Structure formats: C-alpha cells, structure tokens
Amino acid sequence: MLEIKNLHVQLKEEDKQILKGVDLTVEPGKVHAIMGPNGSGKSTLSYVLAGREGYEVTEGSATLNGVSLLDMEPEARAAAGLFLAFQYPVEIPGVGNMTFLRTAVNAQRKARGEDEMSATDFLKLVRERAKALKIDADMLKRPVNVGFSGGEKKRNEILQMAMLEPKMCILDETDSGLDVDAMKLVADGVNALRDEGRGFLVITHYQRLLDHIKPDVVHIMAAGRIIKTGGPELALEVETNGYADILNEVA
Numbered sequence: 001m002l003e004i005k006n007l008h009v010q011l012k013e014e015d016k017q018i019l020k021g022v023d024l025t026v027e028p029g030k031v032h033a034i035m036g037p038n039g040s041g042k043s044t045l046s047y048v049l050a051g052r053e054g055y056e057v058t059e060g061s062a063t064l065n066g067v068s069l070l071d072m073e074p075e076a077r078a079a080a081g082l083f084l085a086f087q088y089p090v091e092i093p094g095v096g097n098m099t100f101l102r103t104a105v106n107a108q109r110k111a112r113g114e115d116e117m118s119a120t121d122f123l124k125l126v127r128e129r130a131k132a133l134k135i136d137a138d139m140l141k142r143p144v145n146v147g148f149s150g151g152e153k154k155r156n157e158i159l160q161m162a163m164l165e166p167k168m169c170i171l172d173e174t175d176s177g178l179d180v181d182a183m184k185l186v187a188d189g190v191n192a193l194r195d196e197g198r199g200f201l202v203i204t205h206y207q208r209l210l211d212h213i214k215p216d217v218v219h220i221m222a223a224g225r226i227i228k229t230g231g232p233e234l235a236l237e238v239e240t241n242g243y244a245d246i247l248n249e250v251a
C-alpha cells in the first residue's frame, strides 16, 4: 500500500537534511506505529507524504498502491486515498466545519468520478460519525477548529478522517495534549476505521495510545532514519527504558 524507499529530504530554504534514507512499507489492513525522540523527522515524513511545501526530496521514492505520491499535488494525494491528521490542526476562520467537511467529501468523490453525496445522506453520516467522537452539533456549525480546545481539534481531525474514508491514514501525534478519555475516543475512532483495505501510520510519543490502537509493527525513528523495527513489545521497551538503549545499540 504505502511504500517508502530510501527517502532523503531536505529543507528548501536552508541546506538542512532532515530525512536521511527512510525505508518503510505499510501493508493494507496493518497499523504501523512510529515512535522516536523529538526532532527525529516524524512530522517531516508525514508532511512530505502529504505534499506540504518547503521540502525537497533529494533521493528515494514514496508510492501509494504503486503510484508515486511525490509528483502529485496535495489534493491529488488526498483523492488517491491519503489522509494526514495534523499534529497541530489548523484553524480556518470563516469556514464552517460542516461546509468544510462536505466540500472535502464531495471534492474527493468528484476526483474519483463519483456523484456528490446528497445533502440528506451527508447530514446523516456526519451527525452519526460526529456523535461517536462526542463532537456536538454546535462544533459542526462553528468555523473549522476556531476556539476548539486541543482535544476538540484532535477529535475533529479524526472526524475528517472518518468522513473521507482514506485508504492510508497517517496520524501525527494525535494523542498529544489529550486526556485519557479523549484519547480513548480518538482510539475508538481509529479502530472503527480499521479494515482489510486500509493502512495506518500512527506517529506517537507514548505507548499509552498503542494500548488502545494495537499496532502490528512498531518503528523507532531517530536522526532522520528508521533505526529499529519490531512488534508492539518495542513500544513497551521504549516506555520502560526510553530511547537511550536503542540508540546505543544501533550506534
């Protein structure tokens, strides 16, 4: 599904190499987690996959179901089934949350050659999915993320994901800043979307989230590379011992 090979990325503005040869394959139906110290390049990896400006790929490739992502506009990547839940969700004053969701859903359907969803069907679906995430009707009417609490913003990211039903979901520290109950809601939202045809890349600092979203594979990223890959036990090891042992072992 998602296949990243030898990905090297540097900043456009300054001559700074951030990703130094990332290799990663996420199979359909699998949940891969990436953990790693601050500044190791986890967010950069997710931004580059989603098509954010400011980064230059100097070597390597990233494909989604065999199609190269790196040459595509961000919206084409979304239409191809890629979704990124941001570490820092953006506020969009003046754009109602519901309008935003409906526009996104229909733009994606259009890009895939499908008919628009009827207003009635959309309303029914968005209410149902919002309810599961404890997002109330008022939050659906307000401008996207404006005045939302940290936890509400993160839940709103999951609502977007649930509405768009992507093939490949990337969550960048969606658990950071969440209390235990909100984290459980986010995890439930993700688990509800787990499906044989869908892959997940869950970036997190903490084992906590992985108690609820059970990953199939755990990767440790440091200094722009994946330095170790294992099963869920790897996340437990990090929780107990920190990254020092793994960094030493690799060095």
Ligand code: ADP
Pocket: 011, 018, 036, 037, 038, 039, 040, 041, 042, 043, 044, 045, 054
């Ligand atoms: P992580 O998500 O693992 O904490 P990031 O991908 O956010 O790491 O950052 C990786 C490194 O790249 C850090 O040293 C960060 O300061 C640097 N970096 C990322 N984006 C920029 C930028 N736009 N300008 C300057 N430095 C950046």
Ligand code: MG
Pocket: 038, 039, 043
């Ligand atoms: Mg960070």
Ligand code: MG
Pocket: 042, 043, 044, 087, 172, 173
């Ligand atoms: Mg980050």
